[in-house]
Amino acid sequence: MDSDSSLSSSLDDSGRADRREFLKRVAVLAGSSTLLAQLPWWSPLRAAPVGESPSDRVRLGIVGVGTRGNLHIAHLLRTPGVEIAALCDDYEPHLDAGLAKVKGAKGFADYRRMLDMPGLDGVLIATPLYLHARMCLDAFSAGKHVFCEKSLAYTIEECQAIADAHRGSKQVFQIGHQRMFSPAFLRALELVHNGEIGQITQIRAYWHRNGNWRSPVPDPSLEHRLNWRLYRAYSCGLMTELASHHMQVANWFLGAHPVSCVGYGSINYWKDGRELYDNVNLVYRYANGTHVIYDSLISNVFYGSEIQIMGPKGTIEAETGRLFAENPAPAPGIVQLINGIEHGFFDTVPIGGPSWVPDLKKDTKGTLLAKEKTTDDGTAISLAAYANAIRLGEPIPGMMEQACGTGVCVLMGQAAMEQQKQIAWPEGFRV
Amino acid sequence: MVLVGVETERAEALAVAAERELRAHERTMSRFDPEGPVSELNRRAAENAVQPPQELWEILSLCRDYWKRTHGAFDITLLPLTQLWREHLDRGAEPTAEALKQARRHIGFERLDFDDSARTLRFLSNEMSIDLGGFGKGYALERLAGSLRAQGVEQALLSFGESSITVLGSHPHGPAWPVGIANMFQPSETAHTFHLRNASLSSSGTAPFNRMGSSGALGQIVDPHSGRPIEGYRTLSVASPSGIDAEVLSTALLVTLESDRAALISEFSSVSAVEIVYYSEAGKFVPKIDWKYGL
Helix, strand or coil: CCCHHHHHHHCCCCCCCCHHHHHHHHHHHHHHCHHHHCCHHHHHHHCCCCCCCHHHCEEEEEECCCHHHHHHHHHHHHCCCEEEEEEECCCHHHHHHHHHHCCCCEEECCHHHHHCCCCCCEEEECCCHHHHHHHHHHHHHCCCEEEECCCCCCCHHHHHHHHHHHCCCCCCEEECCHHHHCHHHHHHHHHHHCCCCCCCCEEEEEEECECCCCCCCCCHHHHHHHCHHHCCCCCCCHHHHHHHHHHHHHHHHHCCCCCEEEEEEECCCCCCCCCCCCEEEEEEECCCCCEEEEEEECECCCCCEEEEEEECCEEEECCCCEEEECCCCCCCHHHHHHHHHHCCCCCCEEEECCCCCCCCCCCCCCEECCCCCCCCCCHHHHHHHHHHHHHHCCCCCCHHHHHHHHHHHHHHHHHHHHHCCCEECCCCCCC | CEEECCCHHHHHHHHHHHHHHHHHHHHHHCCCCCCCHHHHHHHHCCCCCECCCHHHHHHHHHHHHHHHHCCCCCCCCCHHHHHHHHHHHHCCCCCCHHHHHHHHCCCCHHHEEEECCCCEEEECCCCCCCCCCCCHHHHHHHHHHHHHHHCCCCEEEEEECCCEEEEECCCCCCCCEEEEEEECCEEEEEEEEEEECCCEEEEEEECCHHHCCHHHHHHCCECCCCCCECCCEEEEEEEECCHHHHHHHHHHHHCCCHHHHHHHHCCCCCCEEEEEEEEEECCEEEEEEEEEECC
């Protein structure tokens, strides 16, 4: 079951409407794959498929019904054994639109009222960054399980507070880094484990867009509330909202968090009153001497988004799912042929072939990692993991480490740029 | 071009002459040269009968013979259909049935009206065009091999971008020239070896459209009978004493059903052929010999 093909085919839900069947296959795979056995957060997915009985049903409330919250609604409506019991948003148009999609859900403007709701098992927090910590902590206090969108929190102290509050608890905590459950990234990890690229010697990641990153605002008074990603009081912009995804993958693949980082950021194009950088450039240093180079900008989309995991034997581009072999290009056929003649060899030279070839000598196209197209970026599986963990009543192992490692890492980057100095990993930080 | 047993100075002179000869062939056969006779045909032959230059007329007559001998599998008029597929699949869509029907009205060798006495050609459909891409390299190599032989060269390997190879004599250290068909996905590996002596080898290849980048689009081959692209990653290589036979058959066999291939080949002499299909196994593409003849 651990072969490449079963991994990608079992996790392929494209064209299959039945999420229950899909999750059954995921469960079989999670129980049999040695790769997945090494990823502790996959353990809830090994649970037996959920039954139809009301006691199997997990009742969830979503705080924040914006873009991400709506995506969660769409997934949860298809996830077996889940009931969206409540929605909460202090922006009425979003709340109303959400309630229109979820029959029977109760609406709240104040999340604390929602936490008081009887029979609610857990919450999903999809609010602006600055609210994450207080909502997580209040939810823990109210005895609720918590799924918190990335990035974990607005300050390193808040990250620590969340980790402290959760330590030893039986409550489920999950962070919205869906790549931990993404078939494409699992394939990439499998290749790394199999030694296909050798030791990871560098990771380079980038996220480029071309646009002002704004939402339309019906009234200027709502600017900060709706475009919170642009203002420092609510977010760390490109770092927490985009970079966190790739920094999570970097930490995960390197099995460590960075020891320090340096970087520069500025607003060099979208000078429209925003406070957060429209371009960032950072280098993270890990204890073993590996560096992660990250950059992001929103004034050029040519290179898009990618994470390149590099080693002496190859490069993996995980977002597009390709492996580029490093092994030295073979001597072009004719040169090999002449060498053979000059040295008295009578050898077959691979010189014939169609004029079109998929991999030219430079291996510019690479090898596709997954043969089947997978539509899930990991979000569907990650939400199923959350629901299963609640049903099992067991925290998801390894999850808080990933959340904190990444949450701290992107805040270090923001600090390095703002303070224009090297920022070290916070000594004494404890998960 | 690798020449064996030829003095350096003479070899250089031969190389210069070879380049001149190949450029002349290119001018005769390329549809990309706006001043060339193929472009002129493609521009004017739908309106009036056009008399191409002598050499092109002979080439087109040859193509007509091959079209007949291959039962229509070799056809130099498919460009409108191939382009339709390219344009759509580059965008990730299939052409509509209506668009395909439309395109098929503008292809087909039977819509080329040859007047053998006047040596003129006319297109019977207004959007036709001729593309000698699947013919020219074999023709040029065959002519070049003849020139070299006439100059006393006995051992040589001529490679036209690796997809068409002609050898003279044998390898200096063995009884033949061993030419490997490179694995498309691992170019340093050989998927099959041909032993060539005074022979030519030609390979055609194709790949699923959705797996190709812009550079890949050149490799697409559309089946004139079904009107659809050949599926899968596959290459078909043909060895023959004739460079043109090898070139024509590598494409024609690729679009011919396996069950009909032997009958097609029996029209030609001393041909051997192999089809390699790349199967996906454990995330890698592995070459397998799917069909062969005369080996």
